[in-house]
Amino acid sequence: MAGGNHSSVTKFVLLGFTDQQKLLFIICLLIYITTLVGNLGMIVLIRTNSQLHVPMYFFLSHLSFLDICYSSSITPKLLSGLLVERSIISFKGCITQFFFFAVFGTTEAILLAVMAYDRYMAICKPLNYMTAMSHGVCVQLVVGSYAGGSLNAFVHTSTLLRLSFCGPNLVNHFYCEIPPLLLLSCSDTRLNKMVMTMCIGFIITASLLAIAVSYACVLLTIWSIPSAEGRHKAFFTCTSHLMTVALFYGSAAFLYFHPFSRHAEDHGKTASIFYTVVIPMLNPFIYSLRNTEVRSTLGRATRKLVSRVYPHRSRSNQTRVGIACLSGASSGNKADT
Structure with a gap:
């Protein structure tokens, strides 16, 4: 921190939200718990089920991990701030929070583009898919996203x-x-604004361009499929990812391409709640509700868990099935007579 004179400001006061704090605390807490449970459940489901050990679900498990991380870099401080009158964070804590949020948020943006490329290879070049998207290649793509x-x-x-930062704080x-x-700094912030616009603009533009090109090729390939059922099935595998892309990039574009002004800050807080708290909760539901393989795997895992926790229920279910089979056989014998 030797690059500037920070002796005047050693901590910041996060103003956050002033209205309905208790209600907002309860809502955000429930959302955060759902985020942790949903994304951890998705990771465990993918890692423990051999049927889901394919590139698409490998990337999805890392997407869930990123959702946990970048939500956790923001939400706990938000929750604690809603319980006190003044939410205070040290200068070092502020910079650390921003750093990790930027790491995980940017990584997720790049990973969404990687997942679009994966869908392009799976649908447009299925014969080369397992070779081109080997485990080693998938690991390299994920490591590149984090880098x-x-x-x-x-x-x-x-x-x-x-x-x-000379005050106010x-x-x-x-x-x-x-x-x-930047609005609080007493230094010249033109370089920061230029760097932010260039870096974030490049990441969002490059990622969206990669996604757009990938799905343009996917749509052309789907259109050439002769059967309507085949076209529907191929497109259905992409809709979950497209919904995630729309939510993530839509809120990010609104958040970062707003003008630097006091008025824009008020709108930015509203967009940030959706971007940092709500979207990480939605992703597991989007993929699980719209993906047949995830739903069937989740159903089998749930039934297996229930049978372990309540073995007497499993045996009673088996007994009922056996009785039903015997009744059916008996009815069939009477009909034959």
């Missing part, structure tokens, strides 16, 4: 550390984010 996210976070954190947000912090 890109870490590099982006490092660049933004470095430009933040060069700034001086009231951050009009519920977590440490670049736009509200």
Whole structure:
């Protein structure tokens, strides 16, 4: 932190939300618990079921991990801030929070583009799919996503550390984010604004371009499938990912391409709640409810868990099935007579 004079400000006050704090605390807590349970359940389901050991679900497990991480970098501080009058965070804590949120958020943006490429290979080049998307290649793509996210976070954190904060220290947000912090700096922030616009603009544009090109090829391939059932099945495998992309990039674009102004901060807080708290909860439901393989695997895992916890119910179910079979056989014998 030697890049700037930070002696005047050693901590920030996160203003967060002033209305309906108790209600908002309960809602955010329930959402956060659902996020943890849903995404951890998705990871465990994918890792423990051999039928889901394919590239698409390998990427999906990392998507769930990222949702847990970048939600956890924000939500606990939000929840604690809703319980006190003044939510205080140290300068080091603020920079650390921003760094990890930037790492996981950027990594997820890149990973969504990787998942679109995976769908392109699966539908457009099925014969080469398992060779082109081998486990080694999938690992390299995931590692590359994390590397890109870490590099982006490092660049933004470095430009933040060069700034001086002389006061006031009231951050009009519920977590440490670049736009509200730049409004508090007494240094020249033009470089920070330029770097933010260039880096985030490049990541969002490049990722969306990769997704658009991949799905353009997918749609052309689906259109050439002769049967309507085949077209529907091929397109249905992509709808979950497209919904996730629309939610993630839509809220991110609104959040980061807003003008740097006090008025934009108020809108940014609303968009940030959706971006940081709600979307990580929705992703497991989007994939599980719209994916037949995940639903069937989840159903088998649930029945197996129930049979272990309540073995007498499993035996009674088997008894009822046996009685039903005997009754059916008996009825069949009477009919034959």
